[in-house]
Structure formats: structure tokens, C-alpha cells
Amino acid sequence: MSQAPDGSRLPDTAAGAVPAQRHSRQDAPGPQRVPAPRAPERTVLGYHLPAFTSMVVIGVLSLLGLGTLAVQLGGTVRVFFAEAALGLVFAAATLLFGFWLFRRIRPVRAPDLAASLVAVLWGLTAATGGALLANSALTGVWSKTLGLEFSAVWGAAMTAPFNEELFKLAGIVLVAVAFPRSVRGPIDGFIVGALVGLGFEVTENLIYGLNTVIQAGGVNGGEAVAQSMVVRVFLTGLGSHWAMSAVAGTAVGLLAAAGWLPSGRRALGAAALVLTAMAMHWLFDSPLPAGVVGIVVKVLIDFTIAMAVYFAARHAHRRRVRRALAREGEEVGLRRSAAVALARRRARRRALHDVPEAERAEARRVQALMVDSAEDRAFARTV
Amino acid sequence: MAQPSGTAPGTIRDHWIPLGIATAVAVLLVVVWSLVDALLPGTQRIHAGDEITLGGDGGYRAALTLPQDGWLLDVGSSQAGQTYRFHRGTVDLTVTSVTPVGDPLPDAKQLWAGMGDIARAGDPTARLGEPEVITTEQGVEGLTGVMRSRTEEGAAVLYPSPDGEFAVEMTLGGADATIADLEAVADVARAVTFTEEGER
Known part of the structure; x- marks a missing residue:
């Protein structure tokens, strides 16, 4: 930066004099700088236009994904119907359990049901259908450029972490835009990410189950499906797609919390989380370390990373909500401890239990309003 | 605010x-x-006598040695150790290695029926005819039969590995392939070899 050599541009403070106050140009005659009024945001069916457009994009891409899956798997399902039905039973059980679990582990209260369902839908259809096409093409590229043998060993590790993580990430972002109040911070991103990953995992399990029937020569297909499902649900399921997408989703939560205009530090943190999710996927698909022990080690590493991210996001979220509840409590004259306790589901239930039955519905409503308001406060930002 | x-x-x-x-x-x-x-570009030229390892399980590995020049391996739609797709003029050859499950493991007749189901999954009009016994040049016994669909007619071949742990399945056909085209490469059906692990 250049500066006058004699320092003549600096105010003279040698005699202890304070420089004269500068006059505001707003006091001067002439045109004043007045911020231009913002046009009201347009809405469609009560949704802001980006949210509505995001829903349309999710709908269209989910239909395309479903169509792709139908074309790719339709023939196998038609011929091996009993095996497909068995796979569907496993898929439904995994989906229901995962859906309950991931919504349950969100601190303070369950995430929005519609956003949760759309997240799972994206994973079940758009992400898997798109990844099926993209993976097939990229695997072809590796086979043609690096050779069949190399591609057979390393192809999955060089394809899925990129294609699948980006497809799932795109869905998390679309859900965050479609339901802006449902993804307002890292923990919301984690949960939506886990739900997208769950949907992906369930469809992928089904695809792998049917592929196993073909690889088994089309005989004893039920046994082939059951073996595949048991391995993919009970052995690798602990550190699979839900874990990777939950970590990537935390990045989306970070960006959404900043109104999609993150500071450099926040953007860097988000990028690190997405790269971590890809690295987890790479490790999962890598042929090293081999064997059952190797698989268990990889699954445990991915699970541990996901849990570390979860507990960090959960801790931050609960701290902010507790602080907001304490302020809410002060405003309505509620004891601090009673107000802060509302951050926990069990404490809310216990508090309701002590209320006479006739007043319980109203008390429940007031609780919900306080928690709503506290979460709004917790995520409030200064414009 | x-x-x-x-x-x-x-x-x-x-x-x-x-x-x-x-x-x-x-x-x-x-x-x-x-x-x-x-x-x-997605094809790789295969010369007569080139050996392609098809896969293996249990104590055996299988390989295919194409007897003629002129075969092209479709690299983009093949997977090492699992599925190989070849073309030669109008003729298409698909070779797949399958690993059956179950106790006891399915026999050749059951695998033939399963192969027919897999063919129907790919093309609803595809059907496998009654199988006959075929032997590789090495002397391993398998099954062969006609494969028909609305668009093509060809042959299907199945060789269970000597210990039954896996099997090699082949289909030879092509929508525009004539009987003469198929007969010219018919010896491909017997060009599979099984090697006991540790023998090589």
C-alpha cells in the first residue's frame, strides 16, 4: 500500500487534538443514497420460486431415475419375481428402521416429515438411477483406458466415490433448497444426508441382490438374495452410504446456515467434509485391506467418522437451542432449568405428564411453539 | 435485523x-x-491362440482360447473375471462365469434351466432348447442347445467346473448372423479349458 512520505495525509494528533468530525454526506443537499426497495419474492403455490423449482427438479429427476431402474432391472424382476420380492422385504425393513432411526437421532425434535420423505425418495430413485448410468459409462472409460484387469480391481473405488457421492450430494442440496426451514444447520444436513444415503443404500442393496441371482447362474436365487442382503445390511450397512452422505450433508447444512453465501473458512470446512465423504467411499470400495477383517475395519472407520461428525454437530445444535430456550424462558417467566429442559424429547414428555389431562393438548402446543421459536432463534442471522 | x-x-x-x-x-x-x-474406442483385437482367463472358484480356473483370428473384445461392456463380450463380423459371443450357491450345489441341468431364465430376463422372447452333451477339447463335459429369440437364433453352451464350484456359460449368436457365419466359429464352443489351481 502506498503512503505519502511525509505522512501529511494523517491527522495531526501531536498536540492531543482530535480531528474534526466528518460531516455525513447524507446531510448535504442534493440526491441521497437510498437503498432500492427489493421486489417481493415471487411464490408458486405458497412456495418461493427456487423452492418450487427445486421440487420440480427433484420430481423430474426422480421419475427419470425410476424409469432408468425399471428399464435396467425390469427383465430380471419379471423372471426372478420371488427373489425380487424377497429383496423388497429386506429393503422395506431396512428402509423403515433407518427412516425411524435417523429421524429419531436429530436432537431436540424430529425433522420435517415431508423433507425426510423427499430425501429418501431422491436416494431411492434419482441418485441410484443416475449413478447406474454414470457408473456404467465411467467404468467403461476406465476399462478402455486402463485395461479390464485394472478396472476390475480398482474400477469401483475410482468410480463410485465420485459419481455416487455427487449424485447424493446434489439431492441433499435440492432438498435444502426445497425445504429451507428443514435444513438450517449442520445437524439438519447430517440427517437429510443420512436419509438420502439410506434411500440409495436400499435400492443399491436390491440391485446387488438381483445381480447376485444372475451371478449365481439363476439357480437358488432366494438363497443368493438372502446372502447378499445379510452381508450388506448387517455387515457393511453400519458404515455404508448413509454414513458417507451424512458427512457430506453436514457440509450442505454449513452452507445453508450461511444462506449459501459462506465465508472462506466455512466454504473450506464444507469442502473438507465433502472430500471426507468421498474418501470414506473410496476406502469402502477399495480392494485394500482385503478379506472379511478388512471389510470390518473399513466399515468401522467410516462409522467412527460419521459418529464423530454427528456428535460434533449435535453438541453445537443442542448448545444453541438451549441458549435460545433460556432466553425464551426469560421472556415468558419460565424457570431457566425448565425452559432449557425443553430441548429434550423425554423432558418434554415428562413435563406433559405432570400437566392435568384436560390441559395437556394446550401444553403440548405451547411446548411445540417454544421449541419452534427457540430453533428459529438458534438459527437467526443478522442480515 | x-x-x-x-x-x-x-x-x-x-x-x-x-x-x-x-x-x-x-x-x-x-x-x-x-x-x-x-x-x-472400445474394442481390443484378439488373435487366434490368445488365452483369456474367464474366472474361477474352488480349486479350478477357466480360460478361453479363441481358435480363430478376427475376434474383437468389447472392452466397454466386459468385466474381467465375470463377463466377456466378443464380436466377429456378424457373430456375437458372450462368455460368463457364474458361481452357484446352495448345498448341494446345483447340477448341470439346473444350471441350464437357470441360464434359460437369465436369457429371458435380458430378452423376454429368448428360449433355450433341450440340451445335449458337449465336451471341451480338454474332455470336460457340458451341455449345449439351441437359443432362439424373436430377433436371433444361435447356440448356448454350459460347462460346470470339474468340482462344480462355478460354471462357464456361453451364447453364440447375432441378429444378422447366418448359419454359415455361426458354423464357421462353432469350435469356439469347445475352446474352454479348466486348470486346477497350483497346476500352472
Whole structure:
């Protein structure tokens, strides 16, 4: 930066004099700088236009994904119907359990049901259908450029972490835009990410189950499906797609919390989380370390990373909500401890239990309003 | 002014950026990789006598030694150790290694029926005829029969490995292939070899 050599541009403070106050140009005659009024945001069916457009994009891409899956798997399902039905039973059980679990582990209260369902839908259809096409093409590229043998060993590790993580990430972002109040911070991103990953995992399990029937020569297909499902649900399921997408989703939560205009530090943190999710996927698909022990080690590493991210996001979220509840409590004259306790589901239930039955519905409503308001406060930002 | 971040910070207008990026990523992943894959040359010339390892399980490995020149391996749609697709003029050859499950393991007749089901999964009009016994040049026994569909007619071949732990399945056909075309390469059906692990 250049500066006058004699320092003549600096105010003279040698005699202890304070420089004269500068006059505001707003006091001067002439045109004043007045911020231009913002046009009201347009809405469609009560949704802001980006949210509505995001829903349309999710709908269209989910239909395309479903169509792709139908074309790719339709023939196998038609011929091996009993095996497909068995796979569907496993898929439904995994989906229901995962859906309950991931919504349950969100601190303070369950995430929005519609956003949760759309997240799972994206994973079940758009992400898997798109990844099926993209993976097939990229695997072809590796086979043609690096050779069949190399591609057979390393192809999955060089394809899925990129294609699948980006497809799932795109869905998390679309859900965050479609339901802006449902993804307002890292923990919301984690949960939506886990739900997208769950949907992906369930469809992928089904695809792998049917592929196993073909690889088994089309005989004893039920046994082939059951073996595949048991391995993919009970052995690798602990550190699979839900874990990777939950970590990537935390990045989306970070960006959404900043109104999609993150500071450099926040953007860097988000990028690190997405790269971590890809690295987890790479490790999962890598042929090293081999064997059952190797698989268990990889699954445990991915699970541990996901849990570390979860507990960090959960801790931050609960701290902010507790602080907001304490302020809410002060405003309505509620004891601090009673107000802060509302951050926990069990404490809310216990508090309701002590209320006479006739007043319980109203008390429940007031609780919900306080928690709503506290979460709004917790995520409030200064414009 | 503090507002819930459903509408702030920034404005709803800022939501167009992530929406645009996410949509573009989803579309580009499919379009770009498909284009790159389509633009790359996807065949590899195979010479007579070249040995291709088909896979293995249990105590055996299987290999295919194509007896004629002129076969092209479709690299893009093949997977090492699992599925290989070859073309020679109008003739298509698909060789797959399958690993049956169950106790006891299915016999050749059951695998033949399973092969017919797999063919129907790919093409609803495909049917395998009654199988006859065939032997490889090495002397391993398998099954062969006619494979018919609305668009093509060819042959199907199945060789269970000597210990039954896996099997090699072949289909020889082609929508435009004539009987003469198929007969010219018929010896491919007997060109599979099984090697006991540790023998090589």
C-alpha cells in the first residue's frame, strides 16, 4: 500500500487534538443514497420460486431415475419375481428402521416429515438411477483406458466415490433448497444426508441382490438374495452410504446456515467434509485391506467418522437451542432449568405428564411453539 | 435485523445458485461420462491362440482360447473375471462365469434351466432348447442347445467346473448372423479349458 512520505495525509494528533468530525454526506443537499426497495419474492403455490423449482427438479429427476431402474432391472424382476420380492422385504425393513432411526437421532425434535420423505425418495430413485448410468459409462472409460484387469480391481473405488457421492450430494442440496426451514444447520444436513444415503443404500442393496441371482447362474436365487442382503445390511450397512452422505450433508447444512453465501473458512470446512465423504467411499470400495477383517475395519472407520461428525454437530445444535430456550424462558417467566429442559424429547414428555389431562393438548402446543421459536432463534442471522 | 434463516441470511434469490449447481452436477455426470465413453474406442483385437482367463472358484480356473483370428473384445461392456463380450463380423459371443450357491450345489441341468431364465430376463422372447452333451477339447463335459429369440437364433453352451464350484456359460449368436457365419466359429464352443489351481 502506498503512503505519502511525509505522512501529511494523517491527522495531526501531536498536540492531543482530535480531528474534526466528518460531516455525513447524507446531510448535504442534493440526491441521497437510498437503498432500492427489493421486489417481493415471487411464490408458486405458497412456495418461493427456487423452492418450487427445486421440487420440480427433484420430481423430474426422480421419475427419470425410476424409469432408468425399471428399464435396467425390469427383465430380471419379471423372471426372478420371488427373489425380487424377497429383496423388497429386506429393503422395506431396512428402509423403515433407518427412516425411524435417523429421524429419531436429530436432537431436540424430529425433522420435517415431508423433507425426510423427499430425501429418501431422491436416494431411492434419482441418485441410484443416475449413478447406474454414470457408473456404467465411467467404468467403461476406465476399462478402455486402463485395461479390464485394472478396472476390475480398482474400477469401483475410482468410480463410485465420485459419481455416487455427487449424485447424493446434489439431492441433499435440492432438498435444502426445497425445504429451507428443514435444513438450517449442520445437524439438519447430517440427517437429510443420512436419509438420502439410506434411500440409495436400499435400492443399491436390491440391485446387488438381483445381480447376485444372475451371478449365481439363476439357480437358488432366494438363497443368493438372502446372502447378499445379510452381508450388506448387517455387515457393511453400519458404515455404508448413509454414513458417507451424512458427512457430506453436514457440509450442505454449513452452507445453508450461511444462506449459501459462506465465508472462506466455512466454504473450506464444507469442502473438507465433502472430500471426507468421498474418501470414506473410496476406502469402502477399495480392494485394500482385503478379506472379511478388512471389510470390518473399513466399515468401522467410516462409522467412527460419521459418529464423530454427528456428535460434533449435535453438541453445537443442542448448545444453541438451549441458549435460545433460556432466553425464551426469560421472556415468558419460565424457570431457566425448565425452559432449557425443553430441548429434550423425554423432558418434554415428562413435563406433559405432570400437566392435568384436560390441559395437556394446550401444553403440548405451547411446548411445540417454544421449541419452534427457540430453533428459529438458534438459527437467526443478522442480515 | 434478525430473521429466521428460512428467509435469511441473504435472500431467497441466493438459493438459485445451489439449485443450479446441484441440477447441473446431476445432469452433467450422466451426459459427460456417457459422451467420453462413447467417444473412446472400445474394442481390443484378439488373435487366434490368445488365452483369456474367464474366472474361477474352488480349486479350478477357466480360460478361453479363441481358435480363430478376427475376434474383437468389447472392452466397454466386459468385466474381467465375470463377463466377456466378443464380436466377429456378424457373430456375437458372450462368455460368463457364474458361481452357484446352495448345498448341494446345483447340477448341470439346473444350471441350464437357470441360464434359460437369465436369457429371458435380458430378452423376454429368448428360449433355450433341450440340451445335449458337449465336451471341451480338454474332455470336460457340458451341455449345449439351441437359443432362439424373436430377433436371433444361435447356440448356448454350459460347462460346470470339474468340482462344480462355478460354471462357464456361453451364447453364440447375432441378429444378422447366418448359419454359415455361426458354423464357421462353432469350435469356439469347445475352446474352454479348466486348470486346477497350483497346476500352472
